[in-house]
Amino acid sequence: MASRVQSDARGPVERVEPSPERWVRVRGVVSPSSFHARRSSDSARTELLESIVVACGRVERPVVVFDLDGTLLDNRPRVTRIFHELAEFWSIRHPDAAEKCARVRDEHIVYGVIDNLVRAGIDDEALHREGLQFWRDRFFYDAYIRYDVEVPGARSFVRACFEAGASIVYLTGRDLPNMALGTLASLRDLDFPIGVVGTSLVLKPAFEVADSEFKNAVAPSISRIGNVVASFDNEPANCNLFLDHHPEARSVLLDTHHAPNPPPLDDRAAVIDSFLRHG
Numbered sequence: 001m002a003s004r005v006q007s008d009a010r011g012p013v014e015r016v017e018p019s020p021e022r023w024v025r026v027r028g029v030v031s032p033s034s035f036h037a038r039r040s041s042d043s044a045r046t047e048l049l050e051s052i053v054v055a056c057g058r059v060e061r062p063v064v065v066f067d068l069d070g071t072l073l074d075n076r077p078r079v080t081r082i083f084h085e086l087a088e089f090w091s092i093r094h095p096d097a098a099e100k101c102a103r104v105r106d107e108h109i110v111y112g113v114i115d116n117l118v119r120a121g122i123d124d125e126a127l128h129r130e131g132l133q134f135w136r137d138r139f140f141y142d143a144y145i146r147y148d149v150e151v152p153g154a155r156s157f158v159r160a161c162f163e164a165g166a167s168i169v170y171l172t173g174r175d176l177p178n179m180a181l182g183t184l185a186s187l188r189d190l191d192f193p194i195g196v197v198g199t200s201l202v203l204k205p206a207f208e209v210a211d212s213e214f215k216n217a218v219a220p221s222i223s224r225i226g227n228v229v230a231s232f233d234n235e236p237a238n239c240n241l242f243l244d245h246h247p248e249a250r251s252v253l254l255d256t257h258h259a260p261n262p263p264p265l266d267d268r269a270a271v272i273d274s275f276l277r278h279g
């Protein structure tokens with residue numbers, strides 16, 4: 001079967017070989033990055049983010065659009081939790097693999113599920129298939145979303161945009177039937193603005209819809225709310241499509257992780273690795 005990778009909220013559905021791009025250390029995690037060379041310096045990132053906050057105070061009916069997974073939220077603790085449950089599940093039948101899963105920590109997690117099993121020291125392909133199914137049965141459901149944490153600086157930056165007058169749109173590849181309630185609770189508990197006037201949570205109508213297809217269809221309609229000042233996403237394809245629909249807005253790639261074999265990133269997009277703003 002040809003290698004097929006679902007979009008980022010789904011994560012990879014089968015083994016993905018590491019891309020040839022250089023591997024970089026992202027907050028303690030070694031990850032492949034195609035865009036490391038384009039990352040803004042700390043001062044340039046701070047300047048970019050502050051300029052967006054300022055624009056939110058000046059533009060009429062400003063809107064800022066944020067992806068969730070890999071952009072505002074770090075899913076690695078959700079994956080780690082599932083690996084620890086897998087350890088319990090395998091404890092009798094596969095004690096060696098179970099012990100390896102139990103040792104997984106957030107900082108070990110990379111994009112591909114099977115990559116993570118291999119990195120844990122599990123090479124049996126039958127266990128890969130079983131582990132992948134175990135992960136799929138949990139990762140995309142409300143109950144597990146509460147393990148996510150914010151990408152550094154994310155909450156503070158979203159709040160700064162909101163308080164400067166922007167409407168906030170969370171535009172995510174998570175699906176409405178299975179992930180809406182967990183997502184609302186997660187954003188609330190992490191203290192992002194949600195559930196108040198000036199915020200929208202926009203989810204896919206069904207799991208099967210491809211993320212970029214969904215975002216491409218939805219992006220033009222954001223003009224109903226106002227004028228897009230900036231959009232943030234960890235997938236280059238999504239950054240590019242926002243520039244197609246809203247060329248006047250800043251498009252910013254979060255260089256945390258992305259699906260393998262990404263398209264070239266539009267030259268107009270900025271690249272940052274966190275939302276931290278230093279003085």
Ligand SMILES: [Mg+2]
Nearest residue numbers: 008067069070
């Ligand atoms: Mg994402």
